[in-house]
Amino acid sequence: MTHDQSTLARREPGDPHFPVADPGIEEHVERYTDSDPALGRRAYLQVVTAFALVPVFAIAFVVVYFAVPRDASAHLLGVNWNVQTTLLGLTAGLAVLLIGIGAIHWARQLMTDTEIAEERHPVHSTDAEKEGFVEVLNAGVADAGVKRRGLILASFGGAxxxxxxxxxxxxxxxxxxxxxxxRKKTLEYTLWAEGVRVVNDTNWVPLKAADIEIGQLINAEPENLRDLHGVEYQNMKAKTALIVVRMDPNSIKIPESRKDWQVGGILAYSKICTHVGCPISLWEQQTHHLLCPCHQSTFDLGDSGVVVFGPAARALPQLPLKVDGQGYLIAQSDFTVPVGPSFFERDSRNDFKEGDR
Incomplete structure (x- = not known):
């Protein structure tokens, strides 16, 4: 092996720009893998073996993920260990460790052992320097032993x-x-169904159509929500939240397809903004507009909940209403479109389109 120091400028003693003398490169000591071909071959096999074991542990990771129950545990050294997470950590950790060990062993024992030192150069490179860099890069690839030991590169890439x-x-x-x-069973499903009573969300009193005045807004929920508890209750409450408003029938626009969704100017809409899901109830009686406090999306409840301002891209879902034999508001069905923010898989073909008159 040789020592390339030809590019170093010789520093004269006492030079103010270089107050410390250049110590130069230490005397080269030949590696045992360079002096003994048998040892070089052994190091080569060790690197390939390290990389070849990586797929074994990667496949073991997948097997553990699917085969070992998530609640399986083992008592060891006074500690209860979760078997799946422990084995996942071991298999993934050993795979990554073997990649590191193989790469370091390859660099230290098989790649070129030539020491090179150069003076710092300007940041800008000339065309000649760029061409020289390509030559150096190609030489580095050759020094890495890729051509002579092709299995190393293949096993490294596979690992x-x-x-x-x-x-x-x-x-x-x-x-x-x-x-x-x-999606039909989760995101697109709520408790609203035919015959479910609409109740006040604070006192659970059923809403009677005759008691609601023009201009009034009421926050509501389905009566059967009280049958749920805990997390299930909270999740469903967030989806079923409703706004019930009464407007002068002569001042609102009702599409032909929704003419039987209201009761004497009483309409119901989802309380969840279609932008990012904020609850909304800022009601402007004169304009029939509903304003979201988070990002100022504004919906016209007098025109099927269409967006009139802000980042929301979809109208508020409307719940079809009717009254039962006692005059209480009940749902005709669930929402016809999913409530809340949009998501990639959502089918928007059945949404209300402005002009559906």
Missing amino acids: LGIMAVPALVTLADLGPWPTADL
């Missing part, structure tokens, strides 16, 4: 590539795949 598999598998923890059937 890095296979690590994408455990990462992709863990994406399943983000939740179930949002199929159309699952």
Whole structure:
């Protein structure tokens, strides 16, 4: 091996620009893998083995993820260990460790061992320097032993590539795949159904159509919400929240497709803003506008809840209403479109379009 110090400028003693003498490069000591081909071959096999073991642990990670129950535990050293997370950590950790060990062993024992020192150069590179860089890069690839030891590069690439598999598998923890059937049972479903009474959300008193005055706004929920408890109650309450308003029938626009969704000017809309899901109830009686306090999206409740201002892109979902035999407000069905903010898989073909008159 040689020592390349030809590019270093010789520093004269006493030079004020270089008060410390250049110590130069230390005497080169030949590596044992360079002096003994058998040892070099052994180091080569060690690197390949390290990279080859990575897929084994990556596949083991996937097997553990699907085969080991999440609630499985083991008592060891006085501690209760979750078996799945422990094995996932071990398999993923060992895979990453082997990549590091293989790469470091490759660099220290098999790549070029030539020491090079250069003076600092200006940031800007000339065309000649750029061409020289390409030559140096190609020389570095050759010094890395890739051409002579092609299996190292192949195993290294395979080791890095296979690590994408455990990462992709863990994406399943983000939740179930949002199929159309699952969305109908979750995101697109609320407790509102035919015959469900509309009640005040503070005292649970059923709303009687005759008692609601023109200009009045009431925050409401479905009566059957009280049958739920805990997290299920809170989740459903966030989706079923309703705004009931009464307006002069002569001052509002009712599409032909929704003419039987109201009772004497009483209409019901989702309380959840279609922008990012804020609860809204800032009611302007004269304009029939409902303002969201978060980002000022404004909806015209006198015109099927269409957006008249702000970042919201969809009208407020409207709940079809009717009255029962006692004059109380009840739902005709669930919302015909999902409530709340939009999501990628949402089918918007059935949304209200302005002009549906």
